[in-house]
Amino acid sequence: MSPGSLDFVHESLPMRVVFRAGSAGTAVAGEADRLGLGRVLVVSGRHGLDTARAVADSLGAACAGVHPGAVMHVPVEVADEAVEVALGVDADGLVAVGGGSAVGLGKAVALRTGLPLIAVPTTYSGSEMTPVWGLTEDGVKRTGRDPRVLPRSVVYDPELTVSMPPALSATSGVNAMAHAVEALYAPDATPIVSLMAEEGVRALAGALPRVVEDPAAPGARADALYGAWLCGACLGATTMGLHHKLAHVLGGTFGLPHSETHTVLLPYVLAFNALATPATSAALRRALATDDPAAALHDLGGRLGAPRSLADLGLTRADLNRAAEIATAAPYANPRPALADDVRAILTAAYEGDPPPPAL
Template identity: 55%
Template sequence: MRVVFGDGTLAQLPVEAERLEMTRILVLSTPEQRDQAGDILAHLGKRAIGSFDRATMHTPVEITEQALAVVRDKVVDGILSVGGGSTIGLGKAIALRTDLPQIAVPTTYAGSEMTPIIGETKDGEKLTQRTRKVLPETTVYDVSLTLSLPPAISATSGMNAIAHAVEALYAEERNPIISLMAEAAIRALADALPMIVAKPDDRDARHQALYGAWLCGIALGSVGMALHHKLCHVLGGSFNLPHAPTHTVVLPHAVAYNAKGAPDAMRRIASALGAEDAAQGLYDLAQRLGAPLSLAGIGMREADIEQAVAQAAARPYPNPRPIEAAALRRLLQNAYSGQRPAGEHA
């Protein structure tokens, strides 16, 4: 993948489109980012043939089918996704089915642009697969596009990114190089996010956060996922909970669950956070950012916990600690109520 990183890099989009021989580009966005899609269309000029602004979180298959109809009707030869994980996920879903080249222009810290992973929702279930077909050919990071990201969304988007790096540290396929990147990513975001919440137009902090998110995405895409991501896929796909807030709430509790099974990872997470305990450090960071701390607060019903436990235990991802239904139930109950996780040695 080619990466263009900096401030004002949108100006390079025509060059990148020409390099990929894109002449009929469809620009993807969510409804909320329609204006940013319009700016992209202006940069691309005659190379853009229109936009599709119905990208939705968790990449529902029915939305992908609507976008594919536009792709066929307009004889599209390239996709440009501007936005976060929802939009980039839609671009991946189109590429999976068509093999069209993609340019990703992230505006959040989701990191999806760096991973060969796609998660799609169908019939109330979110399923993921890993294939290099979905990797964008080019990613253009432009710090200026993140300046308008509200502090609350910046916080949860950044915590979502941290989750990628956290699980890379105890993934089954972990390796020393990715672990170095993951630890650096956590440190960059943990330092930058409080500054962004305090001063959203701080370009240096935004630069540092986008750099951290880039590293987080590479970490997730290079190794694997574990319990935290499985739980979030279940909660998002089956109960339609918002993606980044769900990651924010679940992460400290998933880390507490895995603490004794991955002691080296816990030390590295705590060090990157400047905390004594990994799980508590993550919880305290979310609290400091004013981010949601409970599943109840983002729309989950307590009655759904049992179904979530069953689904997460049915097809678990590799995890450093065995998946035990009773312990999983406690994890979700704690996340539901939003209580601070117990320390590693409690």
């Protein structure tokens, strides 16, 4: 978008953010009190249960229970169970502690019940900044937007991310960068979103190698979480495109892990869209300090020790045709039209894992 042709609509989402190291316990209790909540259900996954219990303890008598039922891609039966638990304890609010799966489960319950949600992210997924929900049923992941699922408050505590293994830190961070990349070329992008996207990519690209080298480094963790917040806010303000569509198909239908799939796909989708998005390429060249953003993101994945191909994640070559067919069955926003053959070429390149060509 050039300065001489400004014409846009920017809507700020109604959300409160608390960003403070070591603040999770007191901040969550304070946010619950500010929202007038007295019976809060804490939801998490099994992996983050210790952190969820610590947050629950900080709520004291305002905690109505802990439900560690979150799993990837929010299967509809998992959401049904969590709704029953929330109704059974007469919850008047929710606190989701963990990564995208935990926040996704909290959103699913909020969607069904209308209960207010507080998010406490422990990864860089960015889901906490969006009104987007997702549910998987019969092998198909459905997504939508609804203001009821947008967290009323988000508590960012970099110390909660220190226990995230370096491998997950890497892919979770690149997952966040994917939000910003797609926001840069979204049809409803604005100058404000573009500024946040470029800064978010810059912060994460600088922080992630430091996080992998020294997982306990507080400065690197804070920088990465800051970048993830900005990237998530970009996703919440814009329309998702081809990259997210492919990630949802590969995760919901083929069971591929979420952040790892984003990490593998991003360079190839960016290479496909590059010729149609010169402003995006310019922003990413600045953020990544490179002449070839797609190649730089592929190289970054290698430096971080992330998976390099869809084959590494368990997809088979026989799956590529079906994935392309599912991904092109319904229209979605993308700066360059993507037919089944185009998507098949992108998936094939990502399956093989070689560096992306300048343009796919």
